[in-house]
Amino acid sequence: MAASPVWSLPRSFCQALLKATDNRRLFVLLPFSLIAGLTIYAVLPNEPAPELFALGTALTLGTLALSLWQRSLSQLRWATQLAALWLGFCLLPIHAALFGTSMLAYPAYGIYEAQVDEIISSDGEERRLVASGLLPIGDSRPVDIRRARLLLPADVDLQPGDRMRAELRLAPIPGPILPGAHDSQFHAYFIGIGAYGSAIGSVERIVEGEAANLGRQVQALRDRIAARIDAVLDDDTAAIGKAMVVGDQSGISDEIRDVMAASGLAHIYSISGLHLSIVAGGVFWLVRLLLASIPLLVSWPAKHIAAVAGIIAAFLYLLLAGGVDNVPAFRSTLMLALIFGAVLAGRRALTMRNVAIAAILIILIDPASVFRPSFQLSFAAVVGLIGIYEMPQRWGNAATGGVGRIVRTVVATGWTSLIAGAATLLFSAYHFQQTSPLSVVGNVLALPFVGLVIMPFGALSVLLMPFNLEAPALLLMGWGIDRMVDVAELVAGWSAGITGNPLLSGWTIVCGLGALAWFSFLKTGGAYWVRLWRLRLSLPWVSIHVPTS
Numbered sequence: 001m002a003a004s005p006v007w008s009l010p011r012s013f014c015q016a017l018l019k020a021t022d023n024r025r026l027f028v029l030l031p032f033s034l035i036a037g038l039t040i041y042a043v044l045p046n047e048p049a050p051e052l053f054a055l056g057t058a059l060t061l062g063t064l065a066l067s068l069w070q071r072s073l074s075q076l077r078w079a080t081q082l083a084a085l086w087l088g089f090c091l092l093p094i095h096a097a098l099f100g101t102s103m104l105a106y107p108a109y110g111i112y113e114a115q116v117d118e119i120i121s122s123d124g125e126e127r128r129l130v131a132s133g134l135l136p137i138g139d140s141r142p143v144d145i146r147r148a149r150l151l152l153p154a155d156v157d158l159q160p161g162d163r164m165r166a167e168l169r170l171a172p173i174p175g176p177i178l179p180g181a182h183d184s185q186f187h188a189y190f191i192g193i194g195a196y197g198s199a200i201g202s203v204e205r206i207v208e209g210e211a212a213n214l215g216r217q218v219q220a221l222r223d224r225i226a227a228r229i230d231a232v233l234d235d236d237t238a239a240i241g242k243a244m245v246v247g248d249q250s251g252i253s254d255e256i257r258d259v260m261a262a263s264g265l266a267h268i269y270s271i272s273g274l275h276l277s278i279v280a281g282g283v284f285w286l287v288r289l290l291l292a293s294i295p296l297l298v299s300w301p302a303k304h305i306a307a308v309a310g311i312i313a314a315f316l317y318l319l320l321a322g323g324v325d326n327v328p329a330f331r332s333t334l335m336l337a338l339i340f341g342a343v344l345a346g347r348r349a350l351t352m353r354n355v356a357i358a359a360i361l362i363i364l365i366d367p368a369s370v371f372r373p374s375f376q377l378s379f380a381a382v383v384g385l386i387g388i389y390e391m392p393q394r395w396g397n398a399a400t401g402g403v404g405r406i407v408r409t410v411v412a413t414g415w416t417s418l419i420a421g422a423a424t425l426l427f428s429a430y431h432f433q434q435t436s437p438l439s440v441v442g443n444v445l446a447l448p449f450v451g452l453v454i455m456p457f458g459a460l461s462v463l464l465m466p467f468n469l470e471a472p473a474l475l476l477m478g479w480g481i482d483r484m485v486d487v488a489e490l491v492a493g494w495s496a497g498i499t500g501n502p503l504l505s506g507w508t509i510v511c512g513l514g515a516l517a518w519f520s521f522l523k524t525g526g527a528y529w530v531r532l533w534r535l536r537l538s539l540p541w542v543s544i545h546v547p548t549s
Contacts, residue, residue, distance in 0.1 A: 025521050026077045028352045030084045031359035031379075032517040037088020038363070038370050039510070053090060060086045091367040095190055101146035103185060104195035108170040110140025113206065116162045117147065118325060119219050121250035127154045128250070130193065131164065143170060145194025152199045160216045161209020167201025182431075190368035218319050222246040225320070228465055232474040233481075240481050241474070243269040245458050247321035247329065256485065261432075263491035264421065264439020265446055268484065271321040272378060273332040278455040279317050280336050284310035307340040314340075320462075327366065328374045334358045335382070352386050352520050373431040376509070377424045380516055384423030385416065387519045416443075426512040442491040446484045453480030 041048075060083050067076040114131035121128045132147040148170060158164055173196055176183045188194070209216050226248060229241045239251030249269060260266040268274070288306035291297050314336045321329040335358045342349040359379060362369060369375045421439050428436075436442070454477050461473035 025352075026081065028356040028520045029081060029517060031356050031363060032513065032520075033081045033084035034088035034091070034360065034363045034367075035370055035513060037085040038091060038367055039088075040085075041089045041092055042371065047093075053093070056086050056089065088363070088367075091363070092190070095367055099192050100189055101192045101194040102144045103189060104143055104145055104170055104172045106172065108141045108143050108195075109168070109200070111137040111165065111167050111201075112140060112143075112170075113137060113163065113165045114148070114150075116158050116160055116164060116209070118160060118215070119158070120149070121248050122154055122223070123251055125154055127152050127156075127158060129158060132192075134170075137165065143195065146192040148195045148197050149188075149193050150197045150199070152203050156203045156205060158203075158205055159209060160219050161213040162205050163207035163209075164203065165206050166199050166203040168197045169200045170195045170197040172196075187368055187372065190366075215323075218323065222248070222320060225462060225465065228461075228470055229474060232471050233478040236485070237478045237481050240269050240485075241458065241477060244271065244275060244454065245320065245462065247271045247326050259485070259488045259492045262436060262495055263442040263446075263488040264436030265442050265484070265488050265491075267377075268446065268450055270328060270374075271317075271326065272328040273335065273382070274450070275455060276314050276317055276329065276332045276336055278451055279459055280310040280314040280340075282456065282459070283313040284340070304344050307343040311337055311340045327369055327372070328378055331358065331362050331375070331378055334361060350386055350389055352383070355382050355386055355520070373427065376427045376431075380423040380427055380512070381420040383516045383520050384419045388419050423516070426508055430506075430509055436495065438491050438495045441494070442487060445491070446487040449480045449484045449487070453477065454484065 063079045063082055064076070067079040113133075113135045115133045116129055117132050118130040119127065120130065128149065128151055130147055130149050134143055134145065134148060136142050150166075150168065152158070152166065156164075173185045173188050173193070175185050211217075225246050226242045229245065230238050232238075233241050236251075236253055236256045239249075239253070240256070243249040243252060252269065257266065260269065284306045287309040288302050291300055291302035291305060314333045318324075318326070318329050318333040324330050335354070338354045338358055339349040342351075342354065362375070418440050421436075421443075457473045457477040457480070461470040461477060464470040464473055
């Protein structure tokens with residue numbers, strides 16, 4: 001008699017582990033090893049002694065050397081995972097030494113000069129920026145911090161590279177309001193921000209920055225695009241338009257934020273993989289179509305040229321979205337660069353290996369981002385989508401014709417939203433204590449407006465701005481935004497009364513990361529979840545039919 005699929009689970013699972021190891025799938029676990037090391041360091045109650053770092057480094061290097069000396073491939077693979085774990089443990093101290101700052105302990109008042117590094121957001125009344133090199137004037141108290149985030153009036157046109165003088169109140173950055181809650185001090189420390197501040201008197205620009213400053217030029221371009229959007233669109237429509245084109249979310253009202261969150265559509269106004277994929281993918285498709293339609297260029301490598309154009313479009317959009325400081329957009333741009341790079345190399349683009357490479361680079365560049373919701377949500381969503389994409393497909397013949405294409409598009413949108421929502425559910429519930437039970441419905445209804453109206457006409461409007469012809473495209477983009485908000489309000493109304501507000505412990509995130517590691521390591525990882533679910537359903541039956549003595 002054949003063994004039950006339920007009881008054959010341990011044996012088949014071990015076989016899958018061995019097969020995944022032989023197929024070099026251990027590489028995709030490297031970012032998880034880095035994350036594990038970062039987590040171990042972060043939960044320690046005290047800073048480890050320098051001797052511990054020296055001992056751990058010596059043991060790790062010794063393990064790698066022993067594996068190489070014995071020429072054991074299996075030992076080398078696991079020694080590499082150990083090295084990644086230890087590197088993750090050391091990353092935060094390394095970044096603290098390179099980019100950390102002293103934190104302001106007590107409020108400080110006085111007149112200070114400073115260099116403007118970055119404009120975070122700006123509207124008609126206020127300007128949020130990051131300034132460095134705070135120099136006290138007169139008897140003002142010196143502050144030993146690298147940078148400060150300041151809230152200043154918008155009537156002084158400050159740009160990156162400018163030197164300013166202002167009468168400021170500098171305040172310590174608040175810590176978490178509850179144990180385990182969001183820690184602003186932790187994240188500010190690793191980007192060199194040691195205080196928050198606001199103007200309590202006059203603000204003036206004393207030295208104008210160089211015109212050739214790239215940050216200054218990009219910020220000026222962002223301001224001009226935002227002003228053009230404000231000139232055509234109104235209120236929340238303009239605010240969402242600016243958020244999706246130049247990454248400035250400061251004008252979005254709390255009411256719209258609540259509605260978008262309740263309907264599972266809050267990710268749409270945050271520039272990330274969705275927006276960059278539409279823009280870069282659209283450029284790739286248009287360039288390839290253009291080259292293929294010109295007979296004289298038939299012999300040209302159209303696919304490779306289009307891939308280069310897609311990479312350039314992604315990086316230009318990243319600059320508009322705020323550059324490297326916009327972490328979700330930077331992660332998505334890096335992933336797109338790897339995908340288009342795979343196209344240039346003639347390799348498969350959507351693989352878990354590319355996801356691992358992107359995650360490793362991001363963790364090395366900004367290890368503190370591992371503890372931010374944006375990294376966890378985007379990483380979980382991409383792992384879930386690529387994991388499903390890599391699984392053996394058992395679909396029937398694709399439907400043909402116009403109706404068939406529409407059905408496939410709707411099904412694909414719903415399926416994508418369901419996978420991404422399931423993969424990120426635990427993380428969003430932990431960080432925001434909020435769930436969106438009808439997010440799949442909201443995304444199925446709203447994403448056609450995003451992909452077919454808002455983003456295409458938003459990109460077209462930017463291209464038409466040098467010719468002052470952007471108004472029709474902006475009006476169409478605004479119409480799409482209004483319809484998207486209508487969908488959000490409709491779905492939020494349906495969700496009323498069935499949304500949850502869970503309070504989860506930190507160990508749930510560890511379980512979520514473990515599940516993602518399983519799913520990424522095993523190409524058939526999803527099948528084991530199904531079989532475990534069948535085992536769970538069978539347990540009540542087993543408990544009833546076990547004979548008693």
